[in-house]
Amino acid sequence: MKEGFRQAMAWLHTWAGLIFGWLLFAIFLTGTLSYFKGEITHWMQPEVPAHAVDDARSVAVAQRYLEQHAPTAARWFIGLPDSRDPGLSVMWQDKIDPGRRGNFIEKMLDPVSGEQLQARETMGGEFFYRFHFQLQMPHPWGRWLSTIAAMVMFVALITGIITHKKIFKDFFTFRPRKGQRSWLDGHNAVGVLVLPFHLMITYSSLVIFMTMVMPASIIASYDGDTRAFFNELFPATDNAPALGQPGKLLPLAPLVEQARAQWDGGHVGRLAVNNPGDVNASVNVSRAGSDRVVHDFGSTVSFNGNTGQLLRVSAEQSLPMAIGGSFYGLHMGHFAGPLLRWLYFICGLAGTAMIGTGLVIWLGKRQLKHAKTGVMPFELRLVEVLNLASMSGLLIAIAVFFWANRLLPATFAERSDWEVQSFFIAWGLTLLHAMLRRCRRAWIEQLGLGAVLFMAVPLLNALTTSEHLGVSLAKGDWAMAGFDLTCLGSGLFLAWAAWKMQHRSAVQPRAERARPLTLKGEVH
Amino acid sequence: MKSKASLPLSYRLGVTSRLLAAVVGGYVLASLASVCLSFWLPLSRADAVVSGMLSSFVFYLLAVIWCFACRSAARAWFGVLVPCAILATLAGLAYWMGRP
Amino acid sequence: MLLALLLCYAGFVALCLSLDRHHGELLHSKPSPRRRLGLRVGGWLLLALSIWPAVHMAGWSRGLVDWCAVLMLSGLLLVLLLPYRPRLALILAGVGLLASPVAAFATL
Numbered sequence: 001m002k003e004g005f006r007q008a009m010a011w012l013h014t015w016a017g018l019i020f021g022w023l024l025f026a027i028f029l030t031g032t033l034s035y036f037k038g039e040i041t042h043w044m045q046p047e048v049p050a051h052a053v054d055d056a057r058s059v060a061v062a063q064r065y066l067e068q069h070a071p072t073a074a075r076w077f078i079g080l081p082d083s084r085d086p087g088l089s090v091m092w093q094d095k096i097d098p099g100r101r102g103n104f105i106e107k108m109l110d111p112v113s114g115e116q117l118q119a120r121e122t123m124g125g126e127f128f129y130r131f132h133f134q135l136q137m138p139h140p141w142g143r144w145l146s147t148i149a150a151m152v153m154f155v156a157l158i159t160g161i162i163t164h165k166k167i168f169k170d171f172f173t174f175r176p177r178k179g180q181r182s183w184l185d186g187h188n189a190v191g192v193l194v195l196p197f198h199l200m201i202t203y204s205s206l207v208i209f210m211t212m213v214m215p216a217s218i219i220a221s222y223d224g225d226t227r228a229f230f231n232e233l234f235p236a237t238d239n240a241p242a243l244g245q246p247g248k249l250l251p252l253a254p255l256v257e258q259a260r261a262q263w264d265g266g267h268v269g270r271l272a273v274n275n276p277g278d279v280n281a282s283v284n285v286s287r288a289g290s291d292r293v294v295h296d297f298g299s300t301v302s303f304n305g306n307t308g309q310l311l312r313v314s315a316e317q318s319l320p321m322a323i324g325g326s327f328y329g330l331h332m333g334h335f336a337g338p339l340l341r342w343l344y345f346i347c348g349l350a351g352t353a354m355i356g357t358g359l360v361i362w363l364g365k366r367q368l369k370h371a372k373t374g375v376m377p378f379e380l381r382l383v384e385v386l387n388l389a390s391m392s393g394l395l396i397a398i399a400v401f402f403w404a405n406r407l408l409p410a411t412f413a414e415r416s417d418w419e420v421q422s423f424f425i426a427w428g429l430t431l432l433h434a435m436l437r438r439c440r441r442a443w444i445e446q447l448g449l450g451a452v453l454f455m456a457v458p459l460l461n462a463l464t465t466s467e468h469l470g471v472s473l474a475k476g477d478w479a480m481a482g483f484d485l486t487c488l489g490s491g492l493f494l495a496w497a498a499w500k501m502q503h504r505s506a507v508q509p510r511a512e513r514a515r516p517l518t519l520k521g522e523v524h
Numbered sequence: 525m526k527s528k529a530s531l532p533l534s535y536r537l538g539v540t541s542r543l544l545a546a547v548v549g550g551y552v553l554a555s556l557a558s559v560c561l562s563f564w565l566p567l568s569r570a571d572a573v574v575s576g577m578l579s580s581f582v583f584y585l586l587a588v589i590w591c592f593a594c595r596s597a598a599r600a601w602f603g604v605l606v607p608c609a610i611l612a613t614l615a616g617l618a619y620w621m622g623r624p
Numbered sequence: 625m626l627l628a629l630l631l632c633y634a635g636f637v638a639l640c641l642s643l644d645r646h647h648g649e650l651l652h653s654k655p656s657p658r659r660r661l662g663l664r665v666g667g668w669l670l671l672a673l674s675i676w677p678a679v680h681m682a683g684w685s686r687g688l689v690d691w692c693a694v695l696m697l698s699g700l701l702l703v704l705l706l707p708y709r710p711r712l713a714l715i716l717a718g719v720g721l722l723a724s725p726v727a728a729f730a731t732l
Contacts, residue, residue, distance in 0.1 A: 005593050008592050008593045009589070009592070009593065011592070012588075012589075012592045151581065151584065154581065154585060155585060155588050155589075158585060158589070159589070169643065169645075171639075171640075171643075172636075172639075172640045172643065172646055172702060172703050172706060173645070173703075174703050174704070174706065174707055175707060176707050176708075189700075189703050190700075193696060193699040193700050193703060194696045194699075194700065196692050196695075196696060197692070197693075197696060203581065206581045207577075207578060207581075210577040210578065210580070210581075211577065214554065214555060214558055214577050214580045214581075216555035216556070216558055216559050217555075217558040217559050217561070217562035217572075217573045217576040217577055217580075218573055218577075220559045220562065220563070220615070220619070221559075221562045221563070221569055221572070221573050222569075222573075229570060229573065232568075232569065232570040233570050233574070292685065293685040293686055293689055294685060318567075318568070318570075318571045319571070320567065320571045320572075320574040320575045320578065321571065321574060323578060324574055324578060327578075330689070335686065336689075339625065340689070340690060340693060343693040343694075343696075343697055344693070346697065346700075347693070347696060350700070
């Protein structure tokens with residue numbers, strides 16, 4: 001570290017980037033997919049038709065279902081459908097002795113008939129969403145790990161900026177077909193040009209779990225009473241207790257309309273009904289997150305469920321809460337319309353590419369030194385295998401997830417679990433493959449397999465359902481068609497990448513370009 | 525990173541020491557900074573706590589950068605622990621002032 | 625968003641041309657100090673100007689987000705075009721600037 005500030009930062013950037021790069025690649029890719037999780041779920045449940053959204057009817061239908069199936073529950077939750085997510089969800093928490101938490105039971109309903117939805121069980125796009133911050137680990141370890149990864153990402157970003165000496169001079173520089181130089185140019189380009197997004201997404205991911213990872217100030221200021229802190233932040237969650245006397249719950253739809261009037265026609269996200277059968281039932285109507293950029297966690301209107309009396313309208317957010325809400329809202333992108341959502345997606349892919357190119361460069365630089373000896377030390381071989389499995393391997397796993405959705409029978413009871421298991425089994429197999437095959441061959445084979453799997457998705461869709469491209473385009477079902485077309489496009493891209501690798505490896509490398517161009521991954 | 529045959533032990537120990545200072549010391553620094561801010565900011569209690577948490581990560585970043593930019597591992601620890609002591613003192617001051 | 629995109633893209637092209645290396649690649653000459661200054665000022669002005677249509681259409685919070693997205697996208701587009709289709713990159717900027725009054729009229 002005696003070499004100087006920039007060099008020290010370069011060292012930190014390189015090592016932080018390598019150690020956490022594989023994990024961060026997976027987080028970024030699945031997180032990017034999550035921007036279209038509604039659309040992914042729609043493709044994975046082709047039986048669910050998209051209806052026109054009618055809040056009043058959805059609420060009435062949900063209330064009827066809950067009154068029939070969960071009249072004695074402690075709490076009801078109703079999640080209303082919106083233009084991207086046509087599902088009406090109901091959830092209830094069993095009543096149980098005080099002090100113990102009752103079970104939560106969730107069902108999806110058809111918003112028109114009020115019957116339970118008959119569609120194949122699947123996690124859909126939610127799988128990618130949950131994976132990117134829970135990492136398939138038990139609570140709360142996954143969240144801790146992903147937040148630690150976010151902090152390392154933050155360090156890597158800032159040290160990267162410090163290290164990039166000619167950040168302004170090289171702002172527009174991208175020189176293709178020049179080996180390592182091109183990879184570095186590409187890494188810098190997707191890094192610097194999309195920097196606002198990268199900084200936002202990284203810092204916001206720290207903010208999202210900040211009460212979990214940085215609780216010192218809560219504990220210090222509230223003498224350890226974290227419940228008091230959350231009640232002060234979100235007064236709407238401080239609900240009146242049950243009085244033990246039975247009461248009749250009013251129809252909820254008019255209450256919803258009253259709440260919307262408070263928000264100048266804003267949209268309702270969900271309702272929570274506490275102690276529905278009690279005389280002291282309370283109804284909390286929460287605003288949809290997609291209404292505004294700055295997410296207002298507490299934006300709720302509360303009513304007494306029996307009398308319809310307006311109990312409380314949540315106040316305007318304070319500045320610190322608005323700042324936190326901005327980070328949350330910007331990260332989630334709920335407010336984004338279709339065009340902006342695609343831009344979010346592209347930015348996410350750029351971030352994924354930034355990480356991927358970094359991993360390739362790390363290895364490439366060191367392989368240059370060992371190309372002459374012909375022997376690769378264990379550490380480099382390890383990085384090579386992990387690069388393969390975490391990048392092309394992950395892409396194959398994602399494709400297999402979609403294939404499993406179409407191939408597993410719709411009535412198979414554990415199909416949701418098996419879809420997820422297929423994902424991980426495939427990923428594990430790619431790791432094995434990477435260990436057994438030589439580097440260049442392995443890349444070509446995995447990229448090729450990924451290409452075939454993705455390109456064949458529209459065909460698979462046509463063979464297994466009646467919602468193939470011809471039908472979905474004619475109906476204007478853009479989610480379904482868009483999914484098929486994006487898979488096709490991704491497959492074509494992977495095929496091109498595989499072809500490039502094959503083509504280059506056929507050419508004998510010269511001494512100066514010690515490593516043939518290995519174009520892979522998301523670099524454009 | 526040079527791929528020499530092997531790196532001297534003192535180098536490896538130095539890096540480990542800096543790493544500990546950055547990861548553990550930095551976390552303590554960030555936490556103390558958030559506590560200090562939550563006590564001293566002239567906002568409501570909940571808002572001050574939120575502001576403290578929001579800014580804590582910047583302190584963590586600065587600590588990490590310091591630990592690897594400074595000239596020795598000893599300086600790294602010094603540069604983290606001294607601010608920790610100062611912040612702890614300020615926080616303690618506010619705490620005792622606030623409790624009648 | 626279209627107008628903001630056209631202005632951002634043109635602004636980036638101007639800033640790109642103000643750099644010796646790219647000016648040499650695209651226009652095959654070295655820029656004089658006055659031209660460099662002019663391009664730089666013009667480029668920054670265009671970028672700043674592009675904020676207005678974005679905010680005008682969608683309000684401050686959504687508008688700034690839209691603007692950031694358009695800014696990043698136009699930068700990416702330019703950097704992708706430069707090595708492969710440098711002339712197209714320049715032509716697009718010219719066409720964009722010419723079209724922007726029309727776009728302004730149509731959307732505002």
